[in-house]
Amino acid sequence: MFNVIATISEVASTKATFGFSVIVQHALTGISVGGCYALIAIGYTLVYGILRLINFAHGDIFMVAGYFMIFSFAVMPFPLAIIVTLVATTVLGILIEKFAYSPLRNAPRMSVMISAIGVSYLLQNLATYLFTALPKAYPAIPGLKQVIKIGNISTSLVTILTPIITILLVMLLLWLVNKTKIGMAMRAVSRDYEAASLMGIKLNKTISFTFAIGSVLAAVGSILYFTDRMTVFPYSGSLPGLKCFVAAVFGGIGSIPGALVGGFFIGICETIIKAAGLSTFSDAFTFIVLIVMLLIRPTGLFGEKNIDKV
């Protein structure tokens, strides 16, 4: 491990002759990827906060949202296609919860987790079956790929737009969770499942709502992410999904600002590692972050202290 770190710093120092514009360029890319990660990480954090379940299928919901966009874009104008994608993804998220997780409410945690892995496996195989394993081209939403030049730096609109949209959505979500009635219900359920239902909070409705929010955000993230990458394939959700879970753990599971910070952190670090020419390690790095975080501060940056998870 130390060897690896030594080589990383070596490579980094040899490439230290980055121009200012190159650094800004990488920083922009990092922030943009980080924004997408943050949107997905919120889905993990909300679901884990309420069900104490790593929703392994969340990354695949994100992937399926990509396919929804491809197919709806082909038949309708893009504003409508975006709406259809968001709605379809939300319905998918709610259905998954209804069929795969809610029957297992009182089962051991391992069963629920296996069920989540099963859903992920099913979505991946279904996508391979329906759309083949070959990458499909993601439609270019008019205007989003437009190149913007500021001095030496050239970037596309989506790169700048992503962090802005992310932060706006997070603010909206924070308002929803902290100020509205359903948000209060979500907080109550995540604090104490049984007590909340005794107080007359409808458990299933709240959980469905949580999945709906997670899925909408995943769909928005998916549109922004795939506009930048330009292709979707059945496994394109699995690794980003795991990374975003790590982002959620990093920020403190259950905490929305935590997921935001975690998403940006993972996205930026990953871009730096790739820029340093170590792309083989960019995925491994995420998991190193996870393990280090679990050892040093298992509750994450903003996590609550008293959750029994480690």
Next chain:
Amino acid sequence: MKNINFKSRMNIDLLIYLAIIVVSAVILVFLDMNKFEYNYSISIIEKSLVYAVVALSMNIVTGFTGLFSLGQAGFMALGAYTTAILTIPAAARPNVYYMNGILPALENAVVPIPIALILGGVVAAAFALIIGIPVLKLKSDYLAIATLGFSEIIRAVIASPMMDKITNGSYGLKSIPGFKSSLECFAFSLVCIILMILIINSSTGRDFKAVREDEIAARSVGINIFKTKQLSFIVSSFFTGVGGGLLAMFMRSIDSKTFQITLTYDILLIVVLGGIGSITGSIVGAFFVTAGKEILRFFDEPLVVAGVEIPLFKPGFRMVIFSILLMVVVLFFRKGLLGGKELSINGLKKFSRKKDEVSVGGVA
């Protein structure tokens, strides 16, 4: 019924198992003699045997100790690469490492296959020892994702350019000597499976189960929880490593992409279908899933009935069927096909006779 004592029951079971082994061996010898005719069946059997070893080793940690570990693919990779590096014939090596050359120390490092397999297991076990210290302190889902993370890290390190001279980086390894006959594969897997069964039924195995059932109760009767978890993790990883080595011998060429998360999921599928915490479940599950995947291959080919192409049949259909099967088992038969029970003659008899006596609870 009641006058048959425990010991003679065990002996009857043992005899039956011996008979099954002998019959399987005879069948394999027959298949080996007609190798060209039964090539396909032989390869299915070999693959099932390898998967049975890995599934059972996953069951030790997941089913018998209650630790949900998703690091299988990583440990298999360690075992597979160790075995491959130590068994590729020296003459073939320049050809395998044609891009980057080979580490001089490894140029002629060839050992007999059984030793290479054991070393593969030892390497995996050693990693499990190191990884286990931080990871086994975590609970349920955190343990799962941390082990999964380690498996990805192992894969990244294997594929990295810095390991080029050892693992051949992203080019992978080929020319790995395969099984000389299916009997050889059978023998290796059988030894692994028997050793694992002996461990599960030993006092150590009972410690594992005690930890699974109730950690506090286990601690109060003097079981060192952490040591037990660690031991289970190491034992499981050892056999996973050996299983990885067997997989390398079966496939004859490996690269880091072989050991992705999907491999772990494939094994999990076997363990869950067979029944978490069931030895025979894992073994039967391995054969059921592996053979099933091959037999259902026709689902992946376009089917034309009376000139009309049936639209459902196209590549990927059988995996969809398997995923649905997995979901059905998880949702409706939560304990898998066999649950925590074992297939045995006594069990079958008891099943047909219904529960009119206090169950002996298997061998354990």
